Amino acid sequence: MDTEAQHTERDPSSPADPPPDPAPDDGSRSVRVSGAPEEPDTGDTDAGHGPSWRRTGLLGATCVVFLLLLSHFVAQPFLIPSGSMEPTLQVGDRILVNKLAYRFGSEPRRGDVIVFDGTGSFVQEEPAGDPVTGLLHDTAAALGLAAPDETDFVKRVVGTGGDRVVCCDSTGRITVNGARVQEPYLTPGDRPSDVPFDIVVPPGTLWVMGDHRSQSSDSRDHLGSPGGGVVPVDQVIGRADWTVWPFGRWTTVTGTDAYDSVPPPPAGGHQVGPRGRGHG
Template sequence: MDTEAQHTERDPSSPADPQPDPASDDGSRSVRVSGAPEGPDTSPGPGTDAEPEADPDTGRGPSWRRTGLLGAVCVVFLLLLSHFVAQPFLIPSGSMEPTLQVGDRILVNKLAYRFSSEPRRGDVVVFDGTGSFVQEEPTGDPVTGLLHDTAAALGLAAPDETDFVKRVVGVGGDRVVCCDATGRLTVNGARVQEPYLTPGDRPSDVPFDIVVPPGTLWVMGDHRSQSSDSRDHLGNPGGGVVPVDKVVGRADWIVWPFGRWTTVSESDAYDAVPPPPAGGHQVGPRGRAHG
């Protein structure tokens, strides 16, 4: 059998292949896939940015939409957590040094006093000073205020001008006096050794003698020479004391920077302080503002 391939020659009498018509669609195509259905060319032209379509198998949209939705959910969750459970606060001043330093971010436990418990002597608390430390609530642009409040609630901005962090020195009924013959603070007659004070600071440069009204707190900073606290507002409406219901929560943790990540230690400085007498102190409140 002859297995050699036979060459087919063109019949010289057959007509030449027709030239492609420039106006025809076939003339604009260089390659046609055999067996592919014909139809309009829908592929994007050069330089065209095609929007990513949802995957027909998974139904997922573009990744940036998922990322944006996830980010929004996280922000809402953090805001709810900040409002009801624990809120971060940025420390803007040195009034609580060395316990809290400028730039520290603390986490305030809002559940600490939620269930019938009240602040105790020695607690470091954050409170709204409107009506005690600040007589009028600041006004400003509502949009800017909302953005600032959101950032402050996430610990990304300084707290409102009405928010303060101080240490509780006296609770309702206590008589707080400074200073005794040895230069110490006394509460209900008991001398208090304050290890948390800034080294070199005295308990107070100005004497005072105050009986704390029921339902209020006498608060002071740990850096006494740099702290504007209850002493400074003795002559103001409210007498410098802070209503218990204005307390936001107890500062329990330092969460930033990482090198200072720790708990805010409870102080045993007031363990020996007796409760106020049942009939109240016989000496009325008196004092003068801290200069």
């Protein structure tokens, strides 16, 4: 027996010779793991370098939708386009209109500063326009970036349903239900009204006036209109509660105690003479 051959034969059960050591990786080569799918090139920015343009656009659209919903149901920014409410509200002020103020059974009170849709009272017909342009404008206005619609107004409530509002008494003051009203919010130098009137406010409506009486087109200017100068309560958009821009004027639109001494209207209604525009 050839014992030397026995020693030189490889045992079948012995392991194969180890493979040669791989060349050191100097970082210039990339190794693809077997079986791992290749990721498609979507053009998105790497996760480590911030969000992609697609995600940024989606986030921006979501924020706009959220703000529009907030503006529609809760609080709407409103740009003051004129000086009819000076000094309370200045031209260019942006206010937040509280749309929940009258949603749960509450109604506007004397002295409240409100925003309302004047269609049918201050404006007889809503002006027609390009629908696309109108949609873009309404969106910008809802975010406080553009002037409000021509049918939207901001005024102060002077009389509510059943009140008799008269101008003026012997001292030149407005009276409501016979009580003289001192109006500290008026523009200095303005009289309560240069237009005499005597009206009983119909139920469910409001008599409204601007704080800058000499520069305000309000209920007095629409006495002869089909609406009689009054605004239906269901046309009220909300109550002006905050001035939010410019930052130097950031404040609440405070209420007034000017009407605290005004009594409620009589149960049987007011009996007025020929000057009165309505009867209780």
